Amino acid sequence: MKTIDKNVVMLGWVSYFTDMATAMIQPILPLFIVLILHEGMDKLGFIVAVATFVSYAMRLLSGYLSDRYGIVKPFVVAGYGLSALTKPLIGFTANYQQITVLQSLERLGKGLRSAPKDLMIAAYSKKNASGKTFGFHKTLDIAGELSGTLILFGVLAIFGQSEAVMRNIFYATLIPGLIGLAIMLFLVRDIPKTSPYESMEFSFNARDKETIKALFVYFFFVFFIFSAAFFTVQAKEVGIATALIPLLFVVSTGIQTLTSYTIGKWIDRIGVKRIMLFAYLSGVIAQLLLYLQNPISTWFAFAFLGLFTVASLNANRAYIADRAENRGSVYGIFYAGVALFGAIGAYIGGVIWEYFGMHAALGYSLLGTSVMLVFFGMIFWNGKKRI
Incomplete structure (x- = not known):
């Protein structure tokens, strides 16, 4: 870890505190x-x-502008600031429309910062070490989630699970959010423009197009897999107590914290294809365990969700860093694709659940992710694509 640039370390701590705030509300918001x-x-x-x-349009726009004009740190600062200020306001909401607006603004902040942040990490990565660098950053990122989840569990265990307690938790996210924003403002250096006088040239070349094309299998997998919100409600449906649900997220984030750096090193060693195959297999196993619909299998489902999340994100981010020329724009397309396909998939999954039941929604998701695993396996073994 001595080879990790100090700016990447500070970006890791920014993510640590921001994701702490997110994890304090993620298990209870649904x-x-x-x-x-x-x-x-x-x-x-x-x-x-x-x-x-x-969030998807902003991810595209911020990635493009970062490449075109070299605007990087201002987008990251604005994105973290917007997220820090909107989470506490959820405590004042009274209906789903208000939550929709605030969650949209919070995701807008994430969209604003995601591609430029990864561009900064890629710029500060050592040669042939992008997997390790992204793995290190993801370790601090997920460690923040783990800390926030443990804080949530402690608060619920001590003060109970009433409406007032939940609203106070939303308010309290302001503290870690502002700490992360301060670190970003004062301790992270912006990456330099190639020219102080002219905007950076931009056009997609063959490498960019090949990279973007390879991401679509992942987009469709995200379309079918359950979101964390649905995992949470499923846990409640199978009889896991509300007070214990944060511990499910501890399992998921704990797995990610322990494996992220190691997975990053393995990306550099054995390549993205094998890590993505492992990620997709983990995602299908997570859905299969949910489909069994019992408390014990749900605990294991969260563990495999953690493996899918950390392996797939580290692999895709490192792949873009190594392959793309206009990395800011390609990161923007990557996050936009995840957002767009995840949004449509979540809505369809929610409608199926509401009108046909949880079992039907679980079956739909399991079938879809299994098909994508087989499809990727065919690509992998036949060598028809370079991923």
Whole structure:
């Protein structure tokens, strides 16, 4: 880890505190919507879909502008600032429409910063070490989620799970959010432009197009796999107590924290294709375990969701860093694709759940992810694509 640039380390700590704030509310937000505000699963799917969809245009725009004009740190700062200020406001909401607006603004902040942040990490990566560098950053990122989840579990265990407690948790996210924003403002150096006088040239070349093309298998896998919000409601449906649900996220984030750096090193050693095959297999196993619909299998499902998340994100981010020329724009397309396909998938999954039941939604997701695993396996073994 001595080879990791100090700016990447500081970016890791920014993500640590920001994701701490996110993890303090992520496990309870779906329950707050469904149980406290008495909204249906179709409304939860709508919130997830709209919030995710809103972020995709900004991811494209910020990635493009970062390449075209060299605007990097200002986008990252603005994105973290918007996220830090919108999370606490959820504590004041009274219906799903208000939550939709605030979640959309929070995701807008994430969309604004995601591609430029990865561009900074790629720029500060040593040669032939992008997997390790992204793995290190993801370790701190997920460690923040783990810390936030443990804080949430402690608060629920001590103070209970009432509406007032949940709203106070939303308010408290302001503290870690502002800490992360301060680190970004004062301790992370912007990457230099290639020219102080002219805007950077931009056009997609053959390498960029090949890279983007390779990402579509992942986009479709994200389309079918359950979002974390649906994982949460499924856990409640199979009888896991609300107070224990944060521990499910501890399992997922703990797995990611422990494996991220090692997976990053393995990306550099054995290549992206093998790591992505492992990621897709983990995702299918997670869906299969949910499909069994019992508390024990749900605990294991969260563990495999963690493996899918950390392996797929590290592999794709490192792949773009190594292959693309206009990396900011390609990162923007990557995050936009994840957001767009995830949004549509979440809405469809929510509608299926609401009108046909949880079992039907689980079957739909398991079938879709299994088909994508087989498709990627055919590509992998036949060598028809370079991924």
